[in-house]
Amino acid sequence: MSTRLVIFGPPGAGKGTQAEKLATDLNIPTISTGDLFRSHMSEGSELGHLAASYISRGALVPDEVTVGMLRERLEAKDVHNGFLLDGFPRTLAQIDSLDDLLGEEGLSAVIELQVPDEELVDRLVKRGAESGRSDDTEDVIRNRLAVYHEQTAPVADKYRQRGQLITIDGTGSIDEIATRIREAVSRL
Ligand code: AMP
Numbered sequence: 001m002s003t004r005l006v007i008f009g010p011p012g013a014g015k016g017t018q019a020e021k022l023a024t025d026l027n028i029p030t031i032s033t034g035d036l037f038r039s040h041m042s043e044g045s046e047l048g049h050l051a052a053s054y055i056s057r058g059a060l061v062p063d064e065v066t067v068g069m070l071r072e073r074l075e076a077k078d079v080h081n082g083f084l085l086d087g088f089p090r091t092l093a094q095i096d097s098l099d100d101l102l103g104e105e106g107l108s109a110v111i112e113l114q115v116p117d118e119e120l121v122d123r124l125v126k127r128g129a130e131s132g133r134s135d136d137t138e139d140v141i142r143n144r145l146a147v148y149h150e151q152t153a154p155v156a157d158k159y160r161q162r163g164q165l166i167t168i169d170g171t172g173s174i175d176e177i178a179t180r181i182r183e184a185v186s187r188l
Pocket of ligand 1: 033034055059062094135144
């Protein structure tokens with residue numbers, strides 16, 4: 001059976017960093033909807049232009065656009081052994097879409113990284129200074145956190161009800177967090 005994971009958490013929780021490590025360990029591709037949007041934006045595609053108008057405000061890109069992009073990515077051959085989703089699902093409706101896309105086998109687990117809000121803002125402001133990501137400015141960050149609490153946090157509750165949520169303490173060093181995740185995944 002393939003390993004089909006989601007890494008979940010607020011912006012700045014370290015999803016991208018931990019996803020890279022875990023996907024390498026498990027030899028599966030990471031599929032980050034944020035990265036897919038950023039590639040479209042740098043290519044200047046029509047989808048990129050559309051997405052940019054939402055991303056620059058810290059709002060979610062409409063579900064039909066995001067789901068269409070993910071559907072296409074999941075058709076590639078490299079996902080046959082499994083995959084690690086980063087940044088999807090972010091709404092309750094996206095859970096339903098993912099259920100449809102994955103069929104009976106569904107997900108193996110959802111790994112939730114928990115980090116207090118004050119630490120998230122600090123981390124994201126620092127990342128903005130280093131990476132120059134246009135949505136890592138303080139007012140956009142605050143909006144992304146508000147969107148997370150309103151629209152995305154209920155996604156964790158849903159997977160908790162399904163018994164698929166693994167909650168990990170997302171504070172500490174990158175290696176400490178990676179070890180916690182590795183231990184939890186080895187128990188699956
Ligand atoms: P991320 O790199 O995951 O922080 O995503 C950056 C931005 O891309 C988000 O703030 C959203 O505007 C957009 N985005 C990424 N994933 C999704 C998604 N699943 N649904 C809607 N918008 C998304």
